[in-house]
Amino acid sequence: MERRQPDLVLIVARSFATKLATPTLIIDANGDLVYFNDAAAEVLGSSYLDVGALDASRWQELFQPRRLSDEEPLTAEQTPGGVALLERRPVHDSFAFRGLDGREREITVTAFPLFSHPDEVVGVMSIFWELPPAP
Amino acid sequence: MIVRVWGARGSLAAPGPATVGYGGNTPCVELELADGTTLILDAGSGIRELGQRLVERDPGALYVCLTHLHLDHVEGLGFFAPLWRAGWKLRFWGPPSPTATLRARVSRYLSPPLFPIGLSEAPAEAEFEDAPREPWRVGSAVVEAQTVEHRGPTLGYRIEDEGRVLVYLPDHEPYLTAGLGDEPKWISGWALAAGADLLLHDSQYTEGEYTDRIGWGHSSMSHAASFSRAAGVHRLGMFHHDPMRSDRQLEALYDQVAEVVRDEQEPPLIARDGLEIVLS
Numbered sequence: 001m002e003r004r005q006p007d008l009v010l011i012v013a014r015s016f017a018t019k020l021a022t023p024t025l026i027i028d029a030n031g032d033l034v035y036f037n038d039a040a041a042e043v044l045g046s047s048y049l050d051v052g053a054l055d056a057s058r059w060q061e062l063f064q065p066r067r068l069s070d071e072e073p074l075t076a077e078q079t080p081g082g083v084a085l086l087e088r089r090p091v092h093d094s095f096a097f098r099g100l101d102g103r104e105r106e107i108t109v110t111a112f113p114l115f116s117h118p119d120e121v122v123g124v125m126s127i128f129w130e131l132p133p134a135p
Numbered sequence: 136m137i138v139r140v141w142g143a144r145g146s147l148a149a150p151g152p153a154t155v156g157y158g159g160n161t162p163c164v165e166l167e168l169a170d171g172t173t174l175i176l177d178a179g180s181g182i183r184e185l186g187q188r189l190v191e192r193d194p195g196a197l198y199v200c201l202t203h204l205h206l207d208h209v210e211g212l213g214f215f216a217p218l219w220r221a222g223w224k225l226r227f228w229g230p231p232s233p234t235a236t237l238r239a240r241v242s243r244y245l246s247p248p249l250f251p252i253g254l255s256e257a258p259a260e261a262e263f264e265d266a267p268r269e270p271w272r273v274g275s276a277v278v279e280a281q282t283v284e285h286r287g288p289t290l291g292y293r294i295e296d297e298g299r300v301l302v303y304l305p306d307h308e309p310y311l312t313a314g315l316g317d318e319p320k321w322i323s324g325w326a327l328a329a330g331a332d333l334l335l336h337d338s339q340y341t342e343g344e345y346t347d348r349i350g351w352g353h354s355s356m357s358h359a360a361s362f363s364r365a366a367g368v369h370r371l372g373m374f375h376h377d378p379m380r381s382d383r384q385l386e387a388l389y390d391q392v393a394e395v396v397r398d399e400q401e402p403p404l405i406a407r408d409g410l411e412i413v414l415s
Contacts, residue, residue: 001329001330001367003327003330004320005321005325005326007282008281008282008284008323011284011313011321011322012284014321015311117268
């Protein structure tokens with residue numbers, strides 16, 4: 001039996017997210033998507049039960065995040081969650097992506113690193129809102 | 136590895152005629168490792184009697200793993216004889232904190248006005264340090280600590296000695312942050328407990344009591360049984376008995392736990408003061 005599991009901070013964050021009505025997504029220390037809640041499913045266009053965990057390159061490929069200003073593709077490391085993970089600081093930014101239902105969306109995101117120890121980040125929690133369509 | 140329980144009561148020492156069978160001492164478990172090393176889990180009131188026995192031998196090294204610093208897990212230190220005699224070398228591990236050393240945190244209890252004598256006055260050589268994040272060796276055993284779900288920073292311990300595994304999760308509420316049907320890896324403490332020969336696990340509440348105490352950091356008996364099943368444990372030891380629970384009540388509740396693990400495990404046991412189990 002392989003005895004590997006996420007850090008308790010990530011377990012508790014996931015449990016917290018399940019109870020939130022705010023769209024919330026969690027990535028682990030590798031940048032892999034490990035959970036998003038039901039509220040997030042509405043924005044992302046599919047439920048976590050249907051999608052499951054995704055590694056960083058796969059979720060970037062599926063969602064195709066793009067910069068708002070010039071539509072340039074964003075790598076996983078350039079999204080707010082990626083920056084929060086790499087630079088170990090909170091990040092607030094907006095970007096566009098394609099939902100899993102094929103609909104284009106723009107969202108604003110606040111992402112913050114989850115520290116289990118002062119020197120150890122075990123993941124990132126991102127809360128986000130869909131931006132209203134431009135008038 | 137020989138496992139000796141010196142205290143299995145939770146929250147508050149509970150001596151008296153109604154608890155004389157399973158005992159009233161708060162958590163303390165002695166492990167006699169294959170190479171003779173003594174490793175102690177928690178320092179509840181049960182450590183007093185253990186200390187009396189230890190000082191019958193020549194002073195030496197002792198190792199103590201503290202799960203957390205709630206009073207019922209450290210209250211015995213003031214009467215742990217080796218700490219108060221010169222010549223003994225004690226090494227303590229406990230949960231990490233970003234703000235204070237383990238010694239400073241333990242000293243909050245072992246200092247006036249809560250205790251008349253300060254830890255700095257103890258004649259023994261005592262070292263305190265945060266538990267390592269990676270497994271480490273103590274005598275012939277490998278010890279692993281992981282943070283688990285309870286109120287405040289709390290560790291569970293896995294001790295593997297000559298291929299046999301004891302897991303100690305005396306204060307643990309795994310189903311606060313997971314559903315009973317969740318993937319095991321999202322259940323607090325699962326990796327620590329996986330495949331253990333013996334799991335001493337929090338079994339404080341009945342189902343009815345748990346409903347009124349969700350989030351207090353403890354498990355119901357059926358949650359303890361479900362957790363042990365999810366982790367593929369060979370035998371569950373019910374531990375951290377509620378201080379209000381009489382011997383008769385504990386035995387009446389035993390069948391509920393046994394039912395959950397029936398056909399998959401050895402029959403569970405009710406941990407009690409004086410219990411000795413050889414894992415070999």
